[in-house]
Structures are given as structure tokens and as C-alpha cells.
Amino acid sequence: MTDGTDGPAARTTAQRRRTGRWLAGGAVVALATVLGLTLALRSGAAPACAAPIRPQTxxxxxxxxxxxxxxxxxxxxxxxxxxxxxxxxxxxxxxxxxxxxxxxxxxxxxxxxxxxxxxxxxxxxxxxxxxxxxxxxxxxxxxxxxxxxxxxxxxxxxxxxxxxxVDPPLAGPLTFRIKEGASQWWFAVLVARHGNPLRAVEVRQGSSGGWRAAGRESYNYWLIDSGAGPGPYQIRVTDTRGHRVTATGIRMAPGQVQRSTVRMYGGTSGGSTTAPTPTASPTVPASPTARPKPSTSASARPSPSPSALVPVDAPGATVPTTPPATGEAAVFAAAPPGCG
Known part of the structure; x- marks a missing residue:
């Protein structure tokens, strides 16, 4: 990939073992000096592993x-x-x-x-x-x-x-996608069309029983390690502005996008809602749990262009105030073999 400019000639960056990436002369030095960052990508089709989050940061x-x-x-x-x-x-x-x-x-x-x-x-x-x-x-x-x-x-x-x-116009009702490999014993769901960033996702089997909080993974799926039962499910979603809605009838159908009848805000055609209460932007918890590997859609992304990258000087169980530790298509890519 070129840097998108017609300016000084670009040169291939040997440190990044991926074709199509270009950085202008001296950019690698500037990037390493200013950011102190070394990006190591694996060759081949498999995505690179994300670096673990240090608890202190x-x-x-x-x-x-x-x-x-x-x-x-x-x-x-x-x-x-x-x-x-x-x-x-x-x-x-x-x-x-x-x-x-x-x-x-x-x-x-x-x-x-x-x-x-x-x-x-x-x-x-x-x-x-x-x-x-x-x-x-x-x-x-x-x-x-x-x-x-x-x-x-x-x-x-x-x-x-x-x-x-805040509260951007919505493209439609919420959509849900159960991840490949999910079952009644391991649950992971991707929520889309919510407008504001999400604060919490909770799941319960059928229409009775207690709500179970899902933990957000860095690749944007919400996970319950021990599963949530065979379904169908009610899924309650809360965003960072305090909007909360409940979608019903979500099936255990891995790999399929399921369109609900409830919007995150601005009126619904089904489901249930509660009034919004503004809340602070979420922070990432200090002790993320072990997490499954992201799908191929979460693979390493191309480097930004150009290369002079000098940085400049957020009726159920209680919803947590921070996330727990840790476009649409009918079929998403399956999860790749694990990173080490």
C-alpha cells in the first residue's frame, strides 16, 4: 500500500514483514524513538496476536x-x-x-x-x-x-x-451474532447497531431466571465462559449513556446475524427499554481474563500513512459501571488457530 501522497518517494519497510506497506524515509526511526513501539507481525494468513494489557496501565x-x-x-x-x-x-x-x-x-x-x-x-x-x-x-x-x-x-x-x-442516528434495530464454536456451554455474542459504545451485555436463558453478565473481549465479542444454556435467550444491552434495552428470542445459531426488533434508543418496534441516564465513559478493568482467539476479521491492520507518525498531546441484575475483565453479513470468518 502506498502512503496516499504524491510527495517524496516512499520506501518499503523491512521491519514489517507484510507486503503493501510503505513508510517515508526516516519514519521508522521517528516511530521507534517517539512511540517506543515495535510491531512484530507473523508471516502468512494467520492474524498477529494482540499484546497483553498490563494491569498497572x-x-x-x-x-x-x-x-x-x-x-x-x-x-x-x-x-x-x-x-x-x-x-x-x-x-x-x-x-x-x-x-x-x-x-x-x-x-x-x-x-x-x-x-x-x-x-x-x-x-x-x-x-x-x-x-x-x-x-x-x-x-x-x-x-x-x-x-x-x-x-x-x-x-x-x-x-x-x-x-x-452522543446518540448518533441508528441504522436500524440491534443485531446479534453468536460466534462460531459457541454452544450451551460456551457463549459469545457480537452486538451491532448500538450507536454509543456499550457498557454491559447480560444474558438469560428463556424468559425467567437470573441475568448473567458477559465480559467484553478485546475483539468486541461478549463472552460467558461457562455458557448460557441452549437458548433461546433474552439479551439485555446497556450503553455508556445509560440506554438499556432487552432483545428476546435470540437463538443459538453460530455464524448467523440475527436482527432484533428493538432499537437502542429513539423508539422501538419490540422488546423493552428503560430511560437513559448519562454515565461516564468506561475504562478497561485491571485483570482481564483469558480470552479465545479473535476471528480473521480482527487480524493485523495495515500501517497508517504517511509515516511521520508523531503522537500528540471512555427488571434484573445490577449492571456494572465498568466492563467486566477481560455493516453486517450472514456469515463471518471463523476463528483461526490460537496465538501463543
């Missing part, structure tokens, strides 16, 4: 706050058809999306939210769908199409401001 990770206008830099990249680390099957139809650095990606807590990004030419709204391992705080790696809305792509990197969108 995990609590510092959080999505961008909705109450704050953030200042930073923007670059752009192409997702080559993948939906990114948030496990969506593909980029959104309008191809307006963004990858965040590890601090703001927050181990998946930012997935599914939207940012309004303002640059030299104007403003664009983008879906948070991916992680940029090389990006520091304040560095947004936009899709090529999104970058073109706010700046001339020939510039490659521009100053921007951005804010997390």
Missing part, C-alpha cells in the same frame, strides 16, 4: 470522552475489505471509519461508537471499527474516503479536532 485506557473536544492528527489507510479489530465482517457501506490507538481503542470498549472529526476542509462522521497499534493518543487513522472529506489526501497527515458523538 489497563485502568488508564478509555474511549474518547463525549464531553471533550480532542485535538490531534489524522492519517489514512485502506482496510482491504476487512472490518477491523472490532470483528465487523466488512467496512461500513459508506466506508467512513476510523482506527484508534490502543489507549483510545481501550481493548474494544470504543467499538461501535462514532467520532465527528473536523479537519482543514470540513467535518466527517466515522464509525470506530479498528485499532491502530502504532498510533499514540490523539492520532486517528481514518479510511481514505473519510480523510478525503476533511483534507486533500496529498497532504497525508493533518491537524484535526474530534469528539465522540
Amino acid at each position: 489497563a485502568a488508564l485506557l478509555a474511549p474518547p470522552a463525549a464531553s471533550t473536544v480532542h485535538k490531534g492528527k489524522a492519517t489514512f489507510y485502506d482496510s482491504t475489505g476487512m472490518g477491523g479489530n472490532c470483528s465487523y465482517p466488512a467496512a461500513p457501506e459508506d466506508r467512513l471509519y476510523v482506527a484508534l490507538g490502543p489507549d483510545e481503542y481501550a481493548a474494544g470498549a470504543a467499538c461501535g461508537g462514532y467520532l465527528d472529526v473536523t479537519g482543514p476542509k470540513g467535518k466527517v462522521r466515522v464509525l470506530i471499527s479498528d485499532q491502530c497499534p502504532e498510533c499514540g493518543p490523539g492520532h486517528l487513522d481514518l479510511s481514505r474516503e473519510a480523510f478525503a472529506r476533511i483534507a486533500d489526501p496529498v497532504r497525508g497527515v493533518v491537524d484535526v479536532s474530534y469528539r465522540l458523538v
Whole structure:
């Protein structure tokens, strides 16, 4: 992949063993010096393993706050058809999306939210769908199409401001996808079309019994290690703004997108809702549990362009205030063999 500019000639970066990645001269030195970051990718089709979250720093990770206008830099990249680390099957139809650095990606807590990004030419709204391992705080790696809305792509990197969108318009009711390999003894679900980032997902078998809290994985699935029974399920979803809805009749149908009849907010055509109460952006817990391996849609993403990446100065059981430790298609990619 080229850096998207017509400026100085780019050179292949030998340190990254993946074709199609380009960095301008001196960028690797700048990146290593400023960020102190070494990106090691495995060769072949298997995705790279994510680095573990250190307990002492995990609590510092959080999505961008909705109450704050953030200042930073923007670059752009192409997702080559993948939906990114948030496990969506593909980029959104309008191809307006963004990858965040590890601090703001927050181990998946930012997935599914939207940012309004303002640059030299104007403003664009983008879906948070991916992680940029090389990006520091304040560095947004936009899709090529999104970058073109706010700046001339020939510039490659521009100053921007951005804010997390509160209650963006929804594309439709919530959708749910049970992960391949799930059964009554191991439960994992991907929730989409929720607008605001999610705070909690709870599951119960049938229409009675207690609610069980699912833990969010860094690739955006919600997991119950011991399973939730054979189904069908009620799934209760709470977002970071305090909206809470319950979808019913979700089946144990791994690999299938199931469209509910309930919207996260703004009116429903089924299910149940409770009134929203604004809440703080979530933080990542300090002791993530062992987690299954992400699907191929959460594989390593291309490097941002251009390469001058200098970083700049969030009736049932109680819902936790922070997540527990830890586009649509009919078929998602299956989980690959495990990373070490």
C-alpha cells in the first residue's frame, strides 16, 4: 500500500514483514524513538496476536470522552475489505471509519461508537471499527474516503479536532451474532447497531431466571465462559449513556446475524427499554481474563500513512459501571488457530 501522497518517494519497510506497506524515509526511526513501539507481525494468513494489557496501565485506557473536544492528527489507510479489530465482517457501506490507538481503542470498549472529526476542509462522521497499534493518543487513522472529506489526501497527515458523538442516528434495530464454536456451554455474542459504545451485555436463558453478565473481549465479542444454556435467550444491552434495552428470542445459531426488533434508543418496534441516564465513559478493568482467539476479521491492520507518525498531546441484575475483565453479513470468518 502506498502512503496516499504524491510527495517524496516512499520506501518499503523491512521491519514489517507484510507486503503493501510503505513508510517515508526516516519514519521508522521517528516511530521507534517517539512511540517506543515495535510491531512484530507473523508471516502468512494467520492474524498477529494482540499484546497483553498490563494491569498497572489497563485502568488508564478509555474511549474518547463525549464531553471533550480532542485535538490531534489524522492519517489514512485502506482496510482491504476487512472490518477491523472490532470483528465487523466488512467496512461500513459508506466506508467512513476510523482506527484508534490502543489507549483510545481501550481493548474494544470504543467499538461501535462514532467520532465527528473536523479537519482543514470540513467535518466527517466515522464509525470506530479498528485499532491502530502504532498510533499514540490523539492520532486517528481514518479510511481514505473519510480523510478525503476533511483534507486533500496529498497532504497525508493533518491537524484535526474530534469528539465522540452522543446518540448518533441508528441504522436500524440491534443485531446479534453468536460466534462460531459457541454452544450451551460456551457463549459469545457480537452486538451491532448500538450507536454509543456499550457498557454491559447480560444474558438469560428463556424468559425467567437470573441475568448473567458477559465480559467484553478485546475483539468486541461478549463472552460467558461457562455458557448460557441452549437458548433461546433474552439479551439485555446497556450503553455508556445509560440506554438499556432487552432483545428476546435470540437463538443459538453460530455464524448467523440475527436482527432484533428493538432499537437502542429513539423508539422501538419490540422488546423493552428503560430511560437513559448519562454515565461516564468506561475504562478497561485491571485483570482481564483469558480470552479465545479473535476471528480473521480482527487480524493485523495495515500501517497508517504517511509515516511521520508523531503522537500528540471512555427488571434484573445490577449492571456494572465498568466492563467486566477481560455493516453486517450472514456469515463471518471463523476463528483461526490460537496465538501463543
